[in-house]
Amino acid sequence: MTNPIRIVLDAMGSDNYPAPDVEGALQAVREYPDVHVILVGDRAIIEKELAKHGTTPPRMEIVHAPQIVSMEDKPSNVARAKPESSIAVGLGLVRDGKADAFVTAGNTGATLAYATLNTLRRIPGVKRPALATLVQVQGRTCVLVDIGANADTRPEWLLQFAIMSSLYAEKVLGTPRPSVALLSNGEEEGKGNELVHATAELLRTSDMQSQYNFIGNVEPKDVLNGAADVVVADGFVGNIAIKSMEAIGDYIFQTLRTEVKGNLLNLIGAMLLRPALRRLYHRLDPMEIGGAPLLGVNGVVIIGHGRSNPKGIKNAIGQARRAVQGGIVGAIREGMAKHSE
């Protein structure tokens, strides 16, 4: 038998920790026979939560971390203020080779800062790590990057985001020769802001054209219609795009729910339509995917939604597993080495 994939889960990560985190971890070891989960956090709290579920299964252990990073903690403060947090201890296990991946539904900024500056650090050649998300539509998956790690970026950073995400699409998602595009306000030349113009120029003239499959600029709708396998934006714009999509999705489903309540015919209609609405909702549900891979650090890191439910946690662990199996860190290391030659 091959060695198990050792995944650290921040048991104090989600908004409602530790319940969704612990239950998600239990689901994960059940679903993935090759996964070993290391729950990191306050041992007493974790043990109490595990006890609710009966006997703790094999392929699961606890590593104690006495401090908890909240969503309110400032990322720049966390290393100094909370050196024994579950984020610090968990990422330390990956750095020290005692685990293969780190998963958290906790403070994104703190995880990012801690992974980049204090523990894993950057893969040689990587200027800035980037946060990617997977948008699944019509059986295809689009990698949207950066959704928030870098609010202000330079063309060379975006070029690296493109390379790292293309490798992610290829090695982890299995997309052959992924097409890579820049997010813009229109496909035509002349559209785009200065950053998009400069980056498009760089992508056209760099090894993106020969080594990778740069196809030009796309609009937000193209993230959904399969026009590109990877869509690159600066972290501010990518964050606005993904949050705008989530906002309208939430609005539509909430409004439908309200409309349906007041009226019997609507209620019957909604019941009949339920399977279709459910499928649609799930397709747009971020929990289905689990979390956002942090690309460019020396280790697999997946950051889930704060409001993750157990399934969200389980899927984030599954995503970490696939990233380890795909050898994404090694692939980015090689890609960066080739790129900087």
Next chain:
Amino acid sequence: MTNPIRIVLDAMGSDNYPAPDVEGALQAVREYPDVHVILVGDRAIIEKELAKHGTTPPRMEIVHAPQIVSMEDKPSNVARAKPESSIAVGLGLVRDGKADAFVTAGNTGATLAYATLNTLRRIPGVKRPALATLVQVQGRTCVLVDIGANADTRPEWLLQFAIMSSLYAEKVLGTPRPSVALLSNGEEEGKGNELVHATAELLRTSDMQSQYNFIGNVEPKDVLNGAADVVVADGFVGNIAIKSMEAIGDYIFQTLRTEVKGNLLNLIGAMLLRPALRRLYHRLDPMEIGGAPLLGVNGVVIIGHGRSNPKGIKNAIGQARRAVQGGIVGAIREGMAKHSE
């Protein structure tokens, strides 16, 4: 009786011109007894289209313009290449005081360039005109600005967009003391890119705080939940936000339509749910609003969607009417004069 409101409609504007444009104009003169529509475009084509609808009603005239600007025409070229286009002639009528407003569903960039540089020009003090859109949710209307006039902006321009849009919300939409916010990737301080930081600082220290009602930063979801009456972004980010929202809305309704087709129970469910779905769809339908006001030029200009149907055109004319009634151009002129003092 008061003077009629004279609104120029670009009859060659929409993707399917002149049918939706002419029919929308006819609907508008029927719905608004104080509106006089001047159809600008190829006289023969317009007359032929009008003939399909029987007798041309009073309060409607044609002004001939022999050239047509297509969606493919480069905005920077249009003034030289097509000096007698419907856009040029129509905006000229407003500049010359022969009409009160200009409405088109045609080439946005060309209209913007022609209005700003060749005809109406900027209101004194305005550094850059901005394109706003109205997002209607739960009985409230949010003005989102800029959705595409300026891909790269400076804090002082965004400050002016905030002032102009606040005046639009107050004078045209009737919102008392509109709340104004900056679009960001999070409400917390520290979130946002450099432009957002610098603009927030400027808005806090300028007369925005005393004269206007600046409330801080908001996220995309706040455009929909009534958290702010005006949301300000640079034209690149605003365009990405609105296009991301449209993309998910379209995706959801298209997917529902496809799902429903294959299955009888779903079909019955959808029929029962139809009124609720319809209402929801209409709430998100840009045609319900009509178009985007171009703020900061010396005249009322409304730019509709290229794919406008007759109702979209009619509503864009209605929007131009309200903007004229609200005296938006005079209000911005005054606001700018006060601001630059």
